[in-house]
Amino acid sequence: xxxxxxxxKYLFRKEGxxxxxxxxxxxxxxxxxxxxxxxxxGLRLIYYSQIVxxxxxxxxxxxxxxxxxxxxxxxxxxxxxxKNPTAxxxxxSSGDRDDTEAFFGQGTRLxxx
Amino acid sequence: DQQVKQNSPxxxxxxxxxxxxxxxxxxxxxxxxxxxxxxxxxxxxxxxxISSIKDKNEDGRFTVFLNKSAKHLSLxxxxxxxxxxxxxxxxxxxxxxxxxxxxxxxxxxLTVHP
Numbered sequence: 001x002x003x004x005x006x007x008x009k010y011l012f013r014k015e016g017x018x019x020x021x022x023x024x025x026x027x028x029x030x031x032x033x034x035x036x037x038x039x040x041x042g043l044r045l046i047y048y049s050q051i052v053x054x055x056x057x058x059x060x061x062x063x064x065x066x067x068x069x070x071x072x073x074x075x076x077x078x079x080x081x082x083k084n085p086t087a088x089x090x091x092x093s094s095g096d097r098d099d100t101e102a103f104f105g106q107g108t109r110l111x112x113x
Numbered sequence: 114d115q116q117v118k119q120n121s122p123x124x125x126x127x128x129x130x131x132x133x134x135x136x137x138x139x140x141x142x143x144x145x146x147x148x149x150x151x152x153x154x155x156x157x158x159x160x161x162x163i164s165s166i167k168d169k170n171e172d173g174r175f176t177v178f179l180n181k182s183a184k185h186l187s188l189x190x191x192x193x194x195x196x197x198x199x200x201x202x203x204x205x206x207x208x209x210x211x212x213x214x215x216x217x218x219x220x221x222x223l224t225v226h227p
Contacts, residue, residue, distance in 0.1 A: 004156075033213045042117070042202060042217030043157070058214075090156050094213030101147055102213030104156035 003027065006091050006105035013078070013085070013112050021076045021108045023091035032074035033092040033102065036060065043090060049074055078110060086112050116140045117205050119218035126225050132190040134221050136203030139184065143205035147215070148177060148188045151200045160201075161188070193225045 004025045013019045025032065031050045035043040045058030049068040063082025068074055074093075078085045088109050094102040118137045126132045134148075144165040149157035163170040163177045163186065170177050176189045190197055200222050204215040 006156075031213050035217075040122075040219065042119075042219045043204075043215070044217070045214065048214055088154070092156075092213050101159040101162055102215060103159070104149075106156045107154065109154065 004091055004093055004103055004105035006089075006108050009106065009108060011108055011110045013110060015112055016080045018077055018079050019110065021078065021089055021091075021110070023074045023076065023105060024072055025074075025091075025093045025103075025105075026072060027093055027095075027103065028071075029093035029095050029103075030071070031094045032068070033094075034058075034064070034066065034074070034076045035090045035092065037088045037090060037107075046076065046089075085110055114139075115219075116143075117203055117216050117218040119201075119203055119221050121221050122219070123222040123224070126193045126223065128195055128225055128227050129192045132188075132193045132197065132223055132225065134188040134190075134201050134203075134223065136186050136188075136218050137184060138186075138205055140205070140207065140216070141184070142207040143216070145206045146177070146179060146186050147204045147206075148175075149202045149204060150197075151202060151220070153200075157202060190223075193223075195225050195227050198223055198225050 007022045033048040034046040047066045049055035065077045090107045091105045092102040147162040148160040151157040161175045163179050179186045200220045202220045203218040
């Protein structure tokens with residue numbers, strides 16, 4: 001079945017450590033996105049990529065990095081520079097036709113301990 | 114600067130009645146609007162969308178209305194069912210941007226009582 005897979009579902013990190021969240025899609029979508037959700041807030045865009053080997057900062061990119069070496073994969077690294085990394089992270093992808101909605105993965109809950 | 118706002122944090126409705134969720138936006142460059150449903154610890158699921166060239170789109174029990182002059186959209190669910198209980202997010206994207214580059218509202222928690 002086509003879809004977006006995020007792993008792991010739960011992740012614990014010690015302060016000062018970098019951690020990488022995985023996102024893979026088999027929908028043949030060109031564009032992929034990373035969003036962050038905090039309690040009581042909507043989703044905020046961290047980074048997005050419209051094509052392989054290219055990506056742009058979203059609204060809250062500080063303390064994060066990404067790569068897009070393959071169409072299917074868009075990993076997100078939460079660096080030690082991210083001041084408040086505990087959150088629910090969501091990956092999404094979309095096609096390039098008109099009226100194509102974004103499809104989301106199941107999310108990764110990151111907790112800094 | 115909150116460009117998409119859902120001013121009601123929560124809504125409680127009786128089963129069988131209509132649920133109306135509201136959303137306001139400020140950016141006139143938005144031309145595509147979507148509603149997503151989300152359960153805790155899961156990713157959002159797409160419900161329904163509307164282009165700015167339309168004022169209504171219907172899909173089964175779900176209807177979205179767009180009032181461009183008021184920069185307001187609403188989602189109607191009728192009849193409401195207990196399984197509709199979830200957080201509903203309004204989202205918008207602008208012309209010329211990637212369709213998943215969305216600006217989200219804060220969400221409205223819908224509770225449908227049996």
